[in-house]
Amino acid sequence: MAATNVGVVLARxxxxxxxxxxxxxxxxETPPLDAGDVLVRNVYLSCDPYLxxxxxxxxxxxxxxxxxxxxxVVEESRHRSYQPGEIVWGFLRWERYTHVxxxxxxxxxxxxxxxxxxxxxxxxxxxxxxxxGAIEIGRPEPxxxxxxxxxxxxxxxxxxxxxxxxxxxxxxxxGRPEKVAHVMRTLGFDAAFDHxxxxxxxxxxxxxxxxxxxxxxxxxxxxxxxxxxxxxxAVLERLNPHARIAVCGMIAEYEQPPEVGPAGIxxxxxxxxxxxxxxxxxxxxHVHKLPEFVVRMSxxxxxxxxxxxxxxxxxxxxxxxxxxxxxxxxxxxxxxVRVSDDPHPDS
Amino acid sequence: MAATNVGVVLARxxxxxxxxxxxxxxxxETPPLDAGDVLVRNVYLSCDPYLxxxxxxxxxxxxxxxxxxxxxVVEESRHRSYQPGEIVWGFLRWERYTHVxxxxxxxxxxxxxxxxxxxxxxxxxxxxxxxxGAIEIGRPEPxxxxxxxxxxxxxxxxxxxxxxxxxxxxxxxxGRPEKVAHVMRTLGFDAAFDHxxxxxxxxxxxxxxxxxxxxxxxxxxxxxxxxxxxxxxAVLERLNPHARIAVCGMIAEYEQPPEVGPAGIxxxxxxxxxxxxxxxxxxxxHVHKLPEFVVRMSxxxxxxxxxxxxxxxxxxxxxxxxxxxxxxxxxxxxxxVRVSDDPHPDS
Numbered sequence: 001m002a003a004t005n006v007g008v009v010l011a012r013x014x015x016x017x018x019x020x021x022x023x024x025x026x027x028x029e030t031p032p033l034d035a036g037d038v039l040v041r042n043v044y045l046s047c048d049p050y051l052x053x054x055x056x057x058x059x060x061x062x063x064x065x066x067x068x069x070x071x072x073v074v075e076e077s078r079h080r081s082y083q084p085g086e087i088v089w090g091f092l093r094w095e096r097y098t099h100v101x102x103x104x105x106x107x108x109x110x111x112x113x114x115x116x117x118x119x120x121x122x123x124x125x126x127x128x129x130x131x132x133g134a135i136e137i138g139r140p141e142p143x144x145x146x147x148x149x150x151x152x153x154x155x156x157x158x159x160x161x162x163x164x165x166x167x168x169x170x171x172x173x174x175g176r177p178e179k180v181a182h183v184m185r186t187l188g189f190d191a192a193f194d195h196x197x198x199x200x201x202x203x204x205x206x207x208x209x210x211x212x213x214x215x216x217x218x219x220x221x222x223x224x225x226x227x228x229x230x231x232x233x234a235v236l237e238r239l240n241p242h243a244r245i246a247v248c249g250m251i252a253e254y255e256q257p258p259e260v261g262p263a264g265i266x267x268x269x270x271x272x273x274x275x276x277x278x279x280x281x282x283x284x285x286h287v288h289k290l291p292e293f294v295v296r297m298s299x300x301x302x303x304x305x306x307x308x309x310x311x312x313x314x315x316x317x318x319x320x321x322x323x324x325x326x327x328x329x330x331x332x333x334x335x336x337v338r339v340s341d342d343p344h345p346d347s
Numbered sequence: 348m349a350a351t352n353v354g355v356v357l358a359r360x361x362x363x364x365x366x367x368x369x370x371x372x373x374x375x376e377t378p379p380l381d382a383g384d385v386l387v388r389n390v391y392l393s394c395d396p397y398l399x400x401x402x403x404x405x406x407x408x409x410x411x412x413x414x415x416x417x418x419x420v421v422e423e424s425r426h427r428s429y430q431p432g433e434i435v436w437g438f439l440r441w442e443r444y445t446h447v448x449x450x451x452x453x454x455x456x457x458x459x460x461x462x463x464x465x466x467x468x469x470x471x472x473x474x475x476x477x478x479x480g481a482i483e484i485g486r487p488e489p490x491x492x493x494x495x496x497x498x499x500x501x502x503x504x505x506x507x508x509x510x511x512x513x514x515x516x517x518x519x520x521x522g523r524p525e526k527v528a529h530v531m532r533t534l535g536f537d538a539a540f541d542h543x544x545x546x547x548x549x550x551x552x553x554x555x556x557x558x559x560x561x562x563x564x565x566x567x568x569x570x571x572x573x574x575x576x577x578x579x580x581a582v583l584e585r586l587n588p589h590a591r592i593a594v595c596g597m598i599a600e601y602e603q604p605p606e607v608g609p610a611g612i613x614x615x616x617x618x619x620x621x622x623x624x625x626x627x628x629x630x631x632x633h634v635h636k637l638p639e640f641v642v643r644m645s646x647x648x649x650x651x652x653x654x655x656x657x658x659x660x661x662x663x664x665x666x667x668x669x670x671x672x673x674x675x676x677x678x679x680x681x682x683x684v685r686v687s688d689d690p691h692p693d694s
Contacts, residue, residue, distance in 0.1 A: 228615065228616065232615075247618055247619045248619075249619065250615070250616045250619055263611065263613065264610065264611020264612050264613045265611055265612050265613075265615050266610065266611045266612075268575065268579075268597070268612050268615075269575065269597045271594055271625060271626075271627040272594045272595075272596065272597055272627035272628075272629070273627070274627065275626075275627045275628050275629050275632060276626075276627050277624060277625065277626045277627070278618060278624065278625045278626075279618075279622075279623075279624045279625075280618040280619035280620070280621065280622045280623050280624070281619075281622050282619070282622050285622060
């Protein structure tokens with residue numbers, strides 16, 4: 001195994017918006033392998049908004065590499081199911097090498113199904129998350145309007161494309177002007193708007209409501225919720241009867257400082273007025289669907305019906321900046337950090 | 348037909364909490380019957396919280412008798428399906444006599460199934476509302492905890508009893524100290540608390556949260572929502588995984604003056620954290636279930652498994668006070684106004 005290992009740890013708990021100073025990149029000890037253990041050389045570390053929710057007392061411990069999805073190569077193995085050179089993904093850690101006890105939680109990746117980095121994105125949990133929320137919970141019907149927030153993110157970009165495959169008219173909300181074009185041209189959404197521009201342009205704080213009136217003239221049947229906050233309030237006003245809200249994330253709430261607490265959401269009585277349903281879901285309840293999903297999604301990608309742009313940052317020491325930037329919305333596509341050579345760079 | 352008719356109208360739209368001065372009891376014209384029309388002598392006028400939501404511009408017109416459920420006797424009929432003396436209920440009006448064009452929306456009531464007043468309560472829409480919310484949406488399992496707000500009201504009192512029949516532990520929130528005993532002793536709830544007392548007793552505004560910790564020590568699996576506001580916020584903190592919130596009403600939101608607007612609900616991210624579902628429903632989507640429901644519910648009542656106390660006020664001129672008092676929580680059981688003699692007083 002490698003003589004030295006490096007990990008990304010929390011130096012302190014972020015207060016409100018996370019900053020690079022909340023993290024440190026440090027040398028970490030990696031113990032020798034016991035029987036059953038596996039050493040994984042991480043290739044891609046995944047940066048996902050949900051991680052911010054764990055960066056609080058009671059969540060990720062300070063000073064220890066942060067648990068996150070990674071995909072990598074088996075470097076050494078004392079586990080009979082894993083051989084050196086095989087590709088695996090798991091909830092490992094933001095570090096160069098991860099020592100996996102008893103092979104716990106590793107899943108083998110088939111490089112024939114697509115680039116191995118997709119194992120932590122479109123062919124992995126984020127892709128399945130999009131499917132469960134947009135299709136299983138959202139149940140879009142042809143011609144219905146589906147609104148996706150954080151539409152250019154790893155989950156949102158797939159959610160919108162899947163809803164469109166189901167025949168819906170898909171509208172994306174994004175946080176940067178250049179993402180409007182990305183979501184429409186690259187991802188094929190029917191419409192998109194920048195929620196920051198809309199908020200600033202509105203009169204009497206009605207900017208988001210006005211944007212939704214324009215972009216969703218026939219109301220909203222399905223809302224794929226990643227953000228919470230003022231956009232959710234505007235959506236509530238515009239729900240069609242029997243609308244479905246699939247709550248995948250509420251990024252606006254994670255970054256509230258604890259003494260402020262999550263802001264109140266006004267207009268919840270619209271759920272009653274429209275006889276709508278709001279369903280929170282967590283992919284942990286759906287992992288058993290992953291093998292079948294990967295095969296279907298891989299076919300959609302090979303046929304070009306779903307595309308998936310990556311946003312790759314190189315170098316483990318860039319991980320804090322990559323994460324903080326992603327929370328700020330700097331990325332277009334799935335943000336991940338490449339920390340060693342990809343053995344299948346052309347797949 | 349009667350020479351004179353009297354109706355209860357809106358004199359002006361209530362601002363915030365409704366007062367008796369928002370109403371007037373006036374003489375109203377009742378035109379002669381055309382072919383197909385029916386004249387109903389109302390016996391019971393129903394007072395329900397949802398009516399407050401209609402008492403706003405765009406809802407009930409000023410100066411016209413308020414549309415509400417009533418049960419009464421066919422006084423005259425030029426409709427071949429209805430004969431004088433038959434008992435009917437419908438969305439008629441708060442008036443002594445209602446002239447029903449083409450018999451629209453009348454439903455015949457079988458006095459053998461129970462007191463005729465039950466047609467606008469436990470054997471009618473409120474009863475079915477309780478069933479849909481508590482059983483179909485709530486899906487309580489034996490041993491799970493079901494919390495019912497407005498637990499002594501027409502809907503809540505049935506919702507709790509049905510959840511208890513399904514094997515759940517049922518907790519009621521009520522708005523007056525004497526209702527705690529009523530809900531536990533008369534209705535058979537396992538526990539109950541007065542949300543006003545709890546709010547006042549708490550430290551740092553945590554009174555409702557503390558009450559729920561005490562009353563629902565194993566968390567909340569089903570919440571039958573009638574009120575919204577601070578109780579909903581406290582419930583969100585205490586949801587068990589995969590909890591179900593059946594949103595039947597949000598009385599706290601109807602009485603907000605429009606310039607204030609509904610208050611924001613904090614902690615909605617708990618829906619995500621617990622992978623719970625919040626479903627708004629309106630009984631209008633479920634009326635086709637009423638005939639089958641009435642037969643089942645009538646059997647539960649005859650066997651004593653469900654009880655249903657009434658709260659009857661006499662005299663049409665008392666209707667405004669009866670309604671305003673009900674919104675304030677003065678009643679125990681189903682609030683209705685008797686405006687003429689019940690032809691089946693002993694059934």
